[in-house]
Amino acid sequence: MIVTVTPNPSLDRTYEVPSLERGDVIRATGERVDPGGKGVNVSRAVAAAGRRTVAVLPLGGAPGALVAELLDAQGIEVARVPVAGATRSNIALAEADGVLTKINAPGPELSPAEQELLLETVREQSGDADWIACCGSLPRGLTPSWYADLVARAHAAGARIALDTSGPALLSALRERPDVVKPNAEELAEAVGRNLSTVGDALKAAEELRARGAGAVLASLGADGQLLVDAEGAWFADARVDVVRSNVGAGDASLAGFLIAGGSGPRALASAVAHGAAAVRLPGSVMPTPADLAPAAVTVATEVPTDRELTEPVS
Known part of the structure; x- marks a missing residue:
């Protein structure tokens, strides 16, 4: 069973729109309404694979009630805070050529009592969990050290933690391993704090995060593939995608695939x-089912192609 934690769902x-022209009236060709947030998407992908998942979510108002209703319809248990x-409420505009424009709202500010209740709810749900996936940005009111506190409490309860966040929240959490x-x-x-131009640059950066405390680093390099670095070594994997329909939630689906396959080693990387x-072949943030997967199209290399240049270098 996989528990997910999304502090800012x-x-x-x-x-779906043909193209974006600033100032024009644009007629959508398709529309979807989905429960959102990185951890929510992980739960949706886990459920689509036929596995049990519990989504721990702070929810409020009519949008929060609709999120819970939509998740319940998908067979996902919600531990509501x-x-x-x-x-x-967030908006994504997906153009026909695959370009995605997102407008993300800041979300509510959590009081100290609500923050503590969220941590306690995670503790209550961690007893039967194979993994706890803590995902996404922090809402207003939570300091960057909040994820570090969560990791420490989850480890004390004997749970394994997968963390998908960024910036100060990621760096702070590394001290809790x-x-x-x-x-x-x-x-x-x-x-x-430096540019990444090649797969080798990404490998060195991942090794640095491990040195700072991460047990393993699963790095998504977009169209170039994914890199896994852990205590046993490093692997690189990619898969050809001919048509990209939407990349919303693709990284979350990858994390779900990684955890479903055990959360370690090249087999889990291939699943990710x-x-x-x-x-990315599906519309909006639709999560893939086993029927959508093409595992034979995935190539896993034990020798990381360090000289390969990234399609989109990061500066």
Whole structure:
């Protein structure tokens, strides 16, 4: 069973549009409303794979009630933490050529009592969990050290932690030695404070995060593939994707695939890449089912191609 924690969940509206022209009236060709937030997406992907998951969420107002209703319809258990502020609503505009424009609201501010209740709810849910996936940005009111506190409490309860966040929250949490961290290329570059131009640059950055406390680093390099670095070594994997429909939630699907497959080693990396590649072929933030996966299209290399230049270098 996989528990997910999303401190700043959302109600996500995705509109498919031919193209964006500033100042014009644009007619959408498709529309979706989904429960959102990185941890929510991980739970949705886990549930789509037929596995049990519990989503720990601070929810408030009508948007929060709709998030819980949508998750319940998908067979996802919700451990709801009531908050006074309304859950945020986000908008994504997906163009026909695959370009995505997102407008993310800040979300409610959590009081000290609500913050403590959220931590306590995670502790209560951690007893039967194989993994706890802590994902996304922190809402107003939570300091960057909040994830570090969560990791410490979860470890004290004997749970394994996968952390997908960025900036000061990621750096602060490293001191509590999360079992897995999952940065994308931009987050990895930000964490080490330097540019990434090659896969080798990403490998060195991942090794630096391990030296700071991460047990393993699962780094998403976008269209270039994914990199896994842990105590046993390093692996690189990629999969060809001919048509990208939407990359919303693709990284979350990858993390779900990684954890579903055990959360360590090249087999889990291959599962992560297969789930991420399937997700970008689907509309909005739809999570892939086993029928959407193409595991034979994934290539895993034990020798990391350090000289390969990144399609989109990060500066």
